[in-house]
Amino acid sequence: MKKCILSLLLVLGLVSCDKKEEGDYADYLVATPITMSVTDFKNSVDVVAPRPINESGKIYAYQNYIFVNDKYKGVHVIDNSDPSSPQKISFIKIAGNVDISVKGNFLYADSLTDLIVLDISEINAIRIVNRMEDVLRDNVVWPVADIYEYDGVDYQNEILIGWDVKTESRLKSEVYDRFDDQILLAEAANDSQVGQGGSLARFKIVNDYLYVVDSHTINVFEISDLENPKDLEDIYAGFDIETIFNRGNNLFLGSMRGMYIYDITSPATPTFISEFQHGTACDPVIVDGDYAYVTLRGGNNCGAxxxxxxxxxxxxxxxxxxxxxxxxxxxxxxxxxxxxxxICDGKFGLKVYDKTNIDNLVSLNHYENIITFDVIPMDETLIMIGDEILYQYRYLDNDIELISAMNLN
Structure with missing residues (x-):
């Protein structure tokens, strides 16, 4: 009986303490840097067996294959010969990777500031054939978070390859004493034969040139020798650039500030034509006929x-x-x-419209209860990536029909 009474008192005491301190705690998004030694980073490219995805990123389609970026970790290779039953083949480990593009069985991928070239002519024996160091800007962006725990990083011997963001309960007074400036910034922010990428791509191959955009620059590579790209002079292009799209002799750059249009009649030296400005927001762009279609996403670090x-x-x-x-x-x-x-409307699903009359878009369907990120319209199927799920649809006259939903975990 004494043991029971003592246990009860302990439980009541714990509950009492919890209630006493409940108001002093709050949940915060805490970002912790993911680092790798410089030596390991330079030797990080490898092809391994299929594995579960950690965080799905961008998608790319080439011939009978789909490549899915695992943010900052590498690329999942999927055999899509049968869209109703896609099969994982392998995983290409590439530290700091977020984008790829393919031409003539050569895959180009970023690894932070390096450009990696892989031969994928033998899909079951992919091999690295080139690594061009320090030809790109660092593509690791700061995530949306309340607290950034970057103390303790050895910047002399380590490389930042990404961020791990988790929700943690912390004592408010300690957080404001230690991270006062960060919290104010976070609160203000809360009051980004050629295959085909999605609208969120930063890589674009046009004929014998690979264009890679970073936040301010068009990085230009001449790739007539597919295995040995030539790094040409970079073109300063604006601010907060996030995506690139090509139509004919024009490049359309989506940025957080607007859309920039560049002429590539002389492909080695893109030249500015014009811009369309809008309020600050995350911004991919695609073009069809006489119209450019731009989605603006507000909230968080997107500004609007x-x-x-x-x-x-x-x-x-x-x-x-x-x-x-x-x-x-x-x-x-x-x-x-x-x-x-x-339109991939995030956690609000996939929205399908008839755009025959742009002044009166007609809703054909709204696929709710799924998380959507990006789409690639192919000749016969629509490929879409969501929350670690690869969706494929078949076109119908006035709608689309689900063919398969592949869980990448």
Missing amino acids: TESGLFIVDISDITTPVLATSYAMDEPYGLGIKENKLF
């Missing part, structure tokens, strides 16, 4: 408070003007197949 779809008239490429706009919830990537417009 509202989200939407902007349709910009580019019939006069030197003077783009807003034609119309539509409210959205949380848009990320988008794609077009003939008169169908597909």
Whole structure:
């Protein structure tokens, strides 16, 4: 009986303490740096057996294969010969990787500031053939978080390859004493034969040139010798650039500030044509006919408070003007197949529209209860990446039909 009473008192005491301190604690998003030694980083590229995905990133389609980026870790290789039953083949370990592009069985991938070239002609025996060091800007961006625990990183011998973000309960007074400046910044921010990538891509191959955008620059590579790219002079292009799209002799750059249009008639030296400005927001862009379709995502570190779809008239490429706009919830990537417009609206699902009349988009379907990130409209199927799930749809006259949903875990 004494043991029972003592246990009860201990439990009541714990509950009492919890209640006493409950108001002093709060949940915070805590970002911890993921680092790797310099030596390990330079030797980090390897092809290993398939493994579960950690955080799905961008997608890329080439011939019968789909490549899915595992953010900052590498690329999952998937055999898509049968879209109703795609199969994992392997995983290419590439530290700090977020983007790829493919031409003629050579895959180009970023590894922080390095450009990696892999021969994928034998898909079961992929091999690295080139590593160009320090030709790109660092692609690791600061994540949305309240606290950044970067103390203790040995910047002399370690390389930052990503961030691990988790929700943690912490004592408010300790947080504000230690991270006062960070908290204020976070609160202010809360009041980014050629295959085909999605609308969120930063890599784009056009003929014999590979264009890679970073936050301010178009990095230009001449790749007529696919195995040995030539690093040409970079082109300063603007601010907060996130995506790149090509149509004919023009590059369309999506940035947090607007859309920049560049001429590549002389492909080694892109030249500025015009820009379309909007409020600060995360911004991919695609082009079809006389119109550019731009999704703006507000909230968090994207700046704007509202989200939407902007349709910009580019019939006069030197003077783009807003034609119309539509409210959205949380848009990320988008794609077009003939008169169908597909918008990945984050946790609000996939939205399908008939865009025959841009002034009156007609909703064909809204696939709710799924998380969507980016799409690639292929000739016969629509490929979409969501929350660690690869979706494929078949086109119908006025809709699409699910073929498969592959869990990448």
